[in-house]
Every structure is written in C-alpha cells, then in structure tokens.
Amino acid sequence: MFKIQTINKISPSGLQKFPLDQYEVASEFSSPDAILVRSAKMHDLAFPKTLKAIARAGAGVNNIPIEKCTEDGIVVFNTPGANANAVKELVLTGLLLSSRKIPDGISWAKELVGKGDEVGKLVEKGKSNFAGPEILGKTLGVVGLGAIGMLVANAAEALGMKVLGYDPYISVDSAWALSQKVKKAKSLDHLLSQSDYLTLHVPLLDSTKGFLNKEKFEIMKPGIRILNFARGGLLNKRDLFSALESGKVARFVTDFPDEDLLKNDKIICLPHLGASTPESESNCAIMAVDQLKDFLENGNIKNSVNFPEAEMPRNGGARLIIANKNIPNMVGQITTVLAKENVNIEDLLNKHRGNLAYNIIDVNKPLNESQMEALNSIEGIIMSRLLPQKLKA
Incomplete structure (x- = not known):
C-alpha cells in the first residue's frame, strides 16, 4: 500500500485515479511514499527516509528544494503543458487588453455612475480617449515555442495576425504542432525588430534574467506592446520604465505584478491568473498523479526536473531501480553484484542527467534483503528500490 501525502488542495479528478486497494491518500503522514503539492513552500520541511517522489501539480518548482531532493534520491516531477491552454487564453486576453485600452475604458465608465440620463452622451463624447488598433494583420513575435508559446502562435495566426517565432531549442513535438504559417525568425533581434506585439514564453534562468533590456528595446518598433505571462524578471525593470516613458513601448501586460509595476499607468497587471481555471487544476492533478503512479509502480520517470527521462515496458x-552518481564503472559494479548473487538481468535501461544516473533493471527473480544490501554497499549508489511484479491496472 503506497501512502500519498497531499500538501495544498489537489483536484479530486486527479486523486480519484489512485486505486483504493493500492494507495492511501491523506494530508498528514509521518512516513509517506510520495507527496503531491501545488504552491506550498517545502524548503524548510524535513523529508522522511520513506519519501521516494514529489509531484508538483504545476510547472514551476521554486517551492521545492531540488538539490536536497536529488542528494536524497527523491524524484521531483512537474506537469509542463497541463495548464497550457489556460495560459494561452489569458495571453490572448492580454493581447487585446494591451491594444484597445479596455481596462482604462472600464475604469472611466464606472466613474459615470450617478450621471443618470447623461451617461449615453458622455460615453459618446469620451470614447475616443480609449481608441486602439486592431490586431488583424499585425505582427506578433513569440519568444519560446514550448507547449504554451506554440498554442499562442497558432491561435494568433488563426485570428489573422502575422506570427514570427523564435526558439533555438524547440522540441520535436512543438515543431510538429506549430502551424506552417508561423514564420521562423532568423534571430531574436530580427524578431524584435519586426514585431508590433511581443509575447514571452521562456523560463527564468541566469541566461534569461533581464534579457529584454535597453539594448533590446532600441531594436524594437516604436509603440510595441509586450506581454509577459512566463516568469517575472525576464525584463530589466528600469529599462522597461524608460522605454514606456519614451513611448518606445506602448503597453506592458504581465501576470507577475510588484509594487513598482502596479504604480505605472502604462502597465496592466494581472494577479498571476495563468493557471487559475478548474480545467487547468484538473489537468495538472491528473498528470501529476499519472506520473507518480508510473514511477512508484514501474520505476518509469517522465517530466522530472532532477532525474533523467527513463521509461521501459x-x-x-521483478524490477530494480537504482540511482547513482554518474561516474565510470557503476553499471559494471551493479551487474557484477547481481551476477555474484546468481540474479539474471532480463532487460536494462541506463540514463544519465548531469552528475546523476538512473537505471531500470528487470531481473529474473526478486532480491532478498542481503542482496539489496550488497547493491547499496557500492560506493556512489544514491537510491535503490525493488519493485514487485507489476500491479494490477
């Protein structure tokens, strides 16, 4: 019986995928096998030795101590793409908000309360203050063509926009799903120079922090409108304010407000609503649960942020899973121990990611406690676990 601890409220559509005869789910366990979490901060938590995996029902994992988990052999999963449609729809909303001065118009219209029969005339007189361009025929630059960026690009093209995409690391799946009418930008600078609207869909890394700065703003068309529904920190804030003041940037829309951004009248701030839909929460929970189950039952790893992808039918x-330091002769030492114990290997998969390696080994018979101890005595072994025969579906 696997014990699954939930931190935060997890959508029931995901939790109901745990078979009741094989899993116990609760918000409190002293020795869980796995944890399901959304946004709760886990950096100060003490993890029990029984913990094998953490699944984040969402994409960001800043709330999880990844390095500590890796050292302890704990696999950390996330759910990239599960909230992609929710974010795509919000980006399209932001696109229109940036163009038509809709928030300003709404605020002004509410000021007409109490004007009675004058409202109609005042609206006709004042509406010209909130005019803005249509998006039809304009060029949208999409930086990052992952699960979300690809959907945004396709949707914008379907709305009649010209779409330029830039992503030097585009996946095969995204490339296949991308509309043929989306044009590939020669470079980031080429995309910036051609775009009337710009939307960012890249992770926040050392290499991308503040990457839109004074130099990049100078390349852009005057009056460009910029959307950031990816991560805060992708723009140099001081340079952004200068570009807004000069008119180089007409509007900036973001899902990551802070005090300074909220004070600027040319910035539209949304309260991090990207994944705030019941459909998104359900999709994330289902994906997280499926990944946890496949790992706990079969040792397969998909969408881990700290372990390599590894799947074997x-x-x-019986099946062995072993994580070890990615150093020479580890596989040789493992197979030597199994041979000495008269255990035959029927299939083996070895994957690595940075300094970590992961092995899935199907064997002809279950190992006993002393045989597992012999494996764990190998220097460099981080985690090992024996899986019984495949559980019933």
Whole structure:
C-alpha cells in the first residue's frame, strides 16, 4: 500500500485515479511514499527516509528544494503543458487588453455612475480617449515555442495576425504542432525588430534574467506592446520604465505584478491568473498523479526536473531501480553484484542527467534483503528500490 501525502488542495479528478486497494491518500503522514503539492513552500520541511517522489501539480518548482531532493534520491516531477491552454487564453486576453485600452475604458465608465440620463452622451463624447488598433494583420513575435508559446502562435495566426517565432531549442513535438504559417525568425533581434506585439514564453534562468533590456528595446518598433505571462524578471525593470516613458513601448501586460509595476499607468497587471481555471487544476492533478503512479509502480520517470527521462515496458516480473552518481564503472559494479548473487538481468535501461544516473533493471527473480544490501554497499549508489511484479491496472 503506497501512502500519498497531499500538501495544498489537489483536484479530486486527479486523486480519484489512485486505486483504493493500492494507495492511501491523506494530508498528514509521518512516513509517506510520495507527496503531491501545488504552491506550498517545502524548503524548510524535513523529508522522511520513506519519501521516494514529489509531484508538483504545476510547472514551476521554486517551492521545492531540488538539490536536497536529488542528494536524497527523491524524484521531483512537474506537469509542463497541463495548464497550457489556460495560459494561452489569458495571453490572448492580454493581447487585446494591451491594444484597445479596455481596462482604462472600464475604469472611466464606472466613474459615470450617478450621471443618470447623461451617461449615453458622455460615453459618446469620451470614447475616443480609449481608441486602439486592431490586431488583424499585425505582427506578433513569440519568444519560446514550448507547449504554451506554440498554442499562442497558432491561435494568433488563426485570428489573422502575422506570427514570427523564435526558439533555438524547440522540441520535436512543438515543431510538429506549430502551424506552417508561423514564420521562423532568423534571430531574436530580427524578431524584435519586426514585431508590433511581443509575447514571452521562456523560463527564468541566469541566461534569461533581464534579457529584454535597453539594448533590446532600441531594436524594437516604436509603440510595441509586450506581454509577459512566463516568469517575472525576464525584463530589466528600469529599462522597461524608460522605454514606456519614451513611448518606445506602448503597453506592458504581465501576470507577475510588484509594487513598482502596479504604480505605472502604462502597465496592466494581472494577479498571476495563468493557471487559475478548474480545467487547468484538473489537468495538472491528473498528470501529476499519472506520473507518480508510473514511477512508484514501474520505476518509469517522465517530466522530472532532477532525474533523467527513463521509461521501459514491464515484463511482469521483478524490477530494480537504482540511482547513482554518474561516474565510470557503476553499471559494471551493479551487474557484477547481481551476477555474484546468481540474479539474471532480463532487460536494462541506463540514463544519465548531469552528475546523476538512473537505471531500470528487470531481473529474473526478486532480491532478498542481503542482496539489496550488497547493491547499496557500492560506493556512489544514491537510491535503490525493488519493485514487485507489476500491479494490477
């Protein structure tokens, strides 16, 4: 019986995928096998030795101590793409908000309360203050063509926009799903120079922090409108304010407000609503649960932020999973121990990610406690676990 601890409220559509005869789910456990979490901060938590995995029902994992988990052999999963449609729809909303001065118009219209029969005339007189361009035929630059950026690009093209995309690391899946009418930018600078609207869909890394700065703003068209629904910190804030003041940037829309951004009248701030839909929460929970189950039952790893991708079909028998430091002769030492114990290897998968390696080994018979101890005595082994024969679906 696997014990799954939930931190935060997890959508029931995900939790109901745990078979009741194989899993116990609760918000409090002293020794859980896995944890399901959304946004709760876990950096100060003490993890029990029983903990094998953490699944984040969402994409960002800043709330999880990744390095500590890796050292302890705890696999950390996230759910990239599960909230992609929710974010795409909000980006399209932001696109229109940036163009038509809709928030300003709404605020002004509310000031007419109490004007009675004068409202109609005042509206006709004042509406010209909130005019803005249509998006039809304009060029949208999409930086980052992952699950969200690809959907945004396709949707914008369907709305009649010309779309330029830039992503030197685009995945095969995204490339296949991208509309043929989306044009590939020769470079980031080429995209910036051609775009009337710009939307960012890249992670916040050392290499991307503040990457839109004074130098990049100078390349852009005057009056460009910029959307950031990816991560805060992708723009140099001081340079952004200068570009807004000069008119180089007409509007900036973001899902990541702070005090300074909220004070600027040319910035539209949304309260991090990207994934705030019941459909998104359900999708994230289902994806997180599926990944946890596959790991706990079969040792397969998909969408981990600290372990390599590793999937191998079950043959129905016993299976070993082993994580170790990615150093020479580890596989040789493991297979030597198994041979000495008269354990035959029927199939083996070895993957690595940076300084970490992960092995899935199907064996002809279950190992006993002393045989597992012999494996764990190998220097460099971080985690090992014996999985019984495949559980019933």
